[in-house]
Amino acid sequence: MSVSLRQSMAWIHGWLGLLAGWLLFAMFLTGTASYFRPEITRWMQPELHPQQVSTTRAAETAIAYLQRTGADDLQWYVYLPDARTPLTRIYQVPNPAAAPRQRRDEIQLDPATGRPATARETRGGEQFYRFHFQLQLPHPWGRWLAGLCAMFMLATILSGVITHKRIFADFFTLRWNKGQRSWLDAHNVSAVLALPYHAMITYTGLITLVTMYMPWPILANYKQPADFAQIAFGLPAERPATGTAAPLVAIAPLVADAGRRLGGPVARIIVHHPNDQAATISVARRSGTSIDAHSPTVTYDGATGRLLEQSGAGGAALATAGVMLGLHIAQFAGPALRWAYFAMGLTGVAMVGTGLLLWTAKRRRPGAAAFFGLRLVERLNIAVIVGLPIGMAAYLLANRLIPAMQPGRADAEVATMFWAWGLVALAQLLRPARRAWREGFTLAALAFAAIPIADALTTTRGLPGSLRQGDSLFAAFDVAMLVIAALFAFAAWRAGRAPAPRSRRAARAERLSETVHA
Amino acid sequence: MFVERGHPAPSPSSTRRHLRPIVWAMAARSVTALVGGYAAAAVLATLAARLLPVDRVEATGWAMIAAFLIYAAIGLWCFHEPRLARVAGIVWGVALLGGAAAWWLGVRP
Numbered sequence: 001m002s003v004s005l006r007q008s009m010a011w012i013h014g015w016l017g018l019l020a021g022w023l024l025f026a027m028f029l030t031g032t033a034s035y036f037r038p039e040i041t042r043w044m045q046p047e048l049h050p051q052q053v054s055t056t057r058a059a060e061t062a063i064a065y066l067q068r069t070g071a072d073d074l075q076w077y078v079y080l081p082d083a084r085t086p087l088t089r090i091y092q093v094p095n096p097a098a099a100p101r102q103r104r105d106e107i108q109l110d111p112a113t114g115r116p117a118t119a120r121e122t123r124g125g126e127q128f129y130r131f132h133f134q135l136q137l138p139h140p141w142g143r144w145l146a147g148l149c150a151m152f153m154l155a156t157i158l159s160g161v162i163t164h165k166r167i168f169a170d171f172f173t174l175r176w177n178k179g180q181r182s183w184l185d186a187h188n189v190s191a192v193l194a195l196p197y198h199a200m201i202t203y204t205g206l207i208t209l210v211t212m213y214m215p216w217p218i219l220a221n222y223k224q225p226a227d228f229a230q231i232a233f234g235l236p237a238e239r240p241a242t243g244t245a246a247p248l249v250a251i252a253p254l255v256a257d258a259g260r261r262l263g264g265p266v267a268r269i270i271v272h273h274p275n276d277q278a279a280t281i282s283v284a285r286r287s288g289t290s291i292d293a294h295s296p297t298v299t300y301d302g303a304t305g306r307l308l309e310q311s312g313a314g315g316a317a318l319a320t321a322g323v324m325l326g327l328h329i330a331q332f333a334g335p336a337l338r339w340a341y342f343a344m345g346l347t348g349v350a351m352v353g354t355g356l357l358l359w360t361a362k363r364r365r366p367g368a369a370a371f372f373g374l375r376l377v378e379r380l381n382i383a384v385i386v387g388l389p390i391g392m393a394a395y396l397l398a399n400r401l402i403p404a405m406q407p408g409r410a411d412a413e414v415a416t417m418f419w420a421w422g423l424v425a426l427a428q429l430l431r432p433a434r435r436a437w438r439e440g441f442t443l444a445a446l447a448f449a450a451i452p453i454a455d456a457l458t459t460t461r462g463l464p465g466s467l468r469q470g471d472s473l474f475a476a477f478d479v480a481m482l483v484i485a486a487l488f489a490f491a492a493w494r495a496g497r498a499p500a501p502r503s504r505r506a507a508r509a510e511r512l513s514e515t516v517h518a
Numbered sequence: 519m520f521v522e523r524g525h526p527a528p529s530p531s532s533t534r535r536h537l538r539p540i541v542w543a544m545a546a547r548s549v550t551a552l553v554g555g556y557a558a559a560a561v562l563a564t565l566a567a568r569l570l571p572v573d574r575v576e577a578t579g580w581a582m583i584a585a586f587l588i589y590a591a592i593g594l595w596c597f598h599e600p601r602l603a604r605v606a607g608i609v610w611g612v613a614l615l616g617g618a619a620a621w622w623l624g625v626r627p
Binding site: 011012 | 559560561563564565566567568573574575576577578579580581582583585586587589590591593594597598620623625626
């Protein structure tokens with residue numbers, strides 16, 4: 001007997017979704033938080049009040065700092081400040097031939113003075129962003145696992161769409177308080193409502209790391225794979241150092257010239273072989289000024305200031321890839337669109353979460369003892385759906401509670417996130433499942449409500465003060481934490497209610513009306 | 519689901535004997551979908567990149583963009599088609615023959 005396409009797709013949809021579901025939930029949640037990566041970082045360094053200066057001034061102070069500390073470096077990277085990221089970030093690649101120096105981390109500079117910014121050490125929003133596609137695993141395993149999960153997601157979306165017989169009707173169907181039926185409705189509504197978003201974000205997520213996941217087409221067309229990257233991403237041609245010293249030209253006129261040529265604000269400067277006759281200075285436009293995330297670049301001779309090359313507009317394929325990348329990271333989005341992205345991301349979290357709950361709701365039989373697989377999935381659901389948000393709240397709380405000047409505090413913050421998550425995942429095993437849900441949600445509500453309190457007690461930028469001073473970023477952050485806490489409190493209240501008693505006839509009618517999907 | 523209703527419950531050893539071929543078949547199908555599907559998608563994308571009559575940057579770009587959709591379609595088909603031999607033959611056949619063709623064609627001159 002041949003199986004219908006809808007039946008086989010329903011079967012594979014359930015298993016793909018279950019196997020990758022927990023990691024996908026974590027990827028959706030941390031990825032959604034990452035839409036506010038610079039804002040989270042700023043909230044996590046409350047002692048910084050950097051003043052805005054012009055791009056050229058920030059470039060000058062950064063290059064002056066680099067000349068003082070690493071005049072013989074191999075490469076300098078300078079990321080200039082913008083409205084969302086007020087600090088200059090620099091990264092130096094030291095010269096291996098010179099005196100051996102430890103490879104340094106990225107440094108934050110005050111753009112007005114060019115001195116390293118003194119603020120508490122933290123990974124900030126970068127932690128959620130990195131976890132979103134590296135899953136806290138060593139390179140490259142985290143990225144491969146994240147890619148595999150994204151492939152499962154893509155296949156799950158495709159099979160889910162094929163399975164669905166009434167995609168339009170489900171748009172308007174949400175039946176509350178009907179047990180499994182409600183979870184199916186919630187899963188369908190969250191999935192169908194934002195289907196274009198889910199499909200887009202999954203596919204474009206794969207495209208962000210396509211040169212790692214699918215490098216084979218490059219090998220068919222290029223003897224040197226680096227040539228493709230150079231053409232595709234507008235990287236300057238590599239020039240070896242001559243060994244003859246030549247002072248670097250002044251940066252400010254180049255930045256101004258690049259801004260004119262590129263037709264937009266400048267975001268990144270890369271200097272190769274500074275203070276050598278073969279020095280090059282590449283200046284890239286800010287990627288947030290268009291949806292295409294591949295930012296055009298101009299390259300100058302570092303010794304004379306002569307224009308060497310300007311990366312042209314790529315063809316349709318590269319522009320498509322650039323737009324896909326841009327759609328994923330959403331740096332082009334203004335505040336309103338960014339909040340819309342955030343809301344869409346939350347529907348993704350809801351889609352994966354309700355899908356996981358549906359798997360257990362579908363297999364639970366009243367009066368029958370739960371089999372091992374059902375109990376395992378239920379416990380893993382609690383560990384991830386309740387545990388990860390508590391871990392994220394613990395990370396933000398640790399930022400306020402670990403002393404600001406304590407050495408190694410950035411690592412301690414990250415450790416706090418995973419210890420909290422792991423402890424919740426283990427502690428819930430001691431409680432019956434229904435109580436574990438309620439108590440877990442209550443703990444999450446308390447943890448998120450504690451964040452604005454800790455902020456008010458340990459800094460001068462707590463909610464009352466930030467509201468009075470019009471510090472919209474800090475006020476919005478604290479209010480968002482309170483809203484999240486309220487949502488978890490609501491979830492705890494719902495999870496605590498006994499399930500409505502169902503008449504036998506209602507249960508039977510429901511079974512008869514089940515779709516293949518359910 | 520492997521025991522017909524009405525028959526006495528089988529001993530654990532006989533269940534295992536009944537289960538084993540099914541488990542092996544599902545494992546082979548999964549490996550074919552996951553690894554073979556990736557290989558076939560990579561080979562098809564590589565051939566497309568090599569043979570599309572457009573500029574090499576463009577051909578490479580389009581092939582890379584389409585690769586994941588090809589992979590997902592192959593993977594889903596692996597679980598839809600009931601005959602495992604057909605699944606394995608086509609997926610691994612495409613991967614091997616296509617791979618040989620890509621190797622024979624070499625890098626675009």
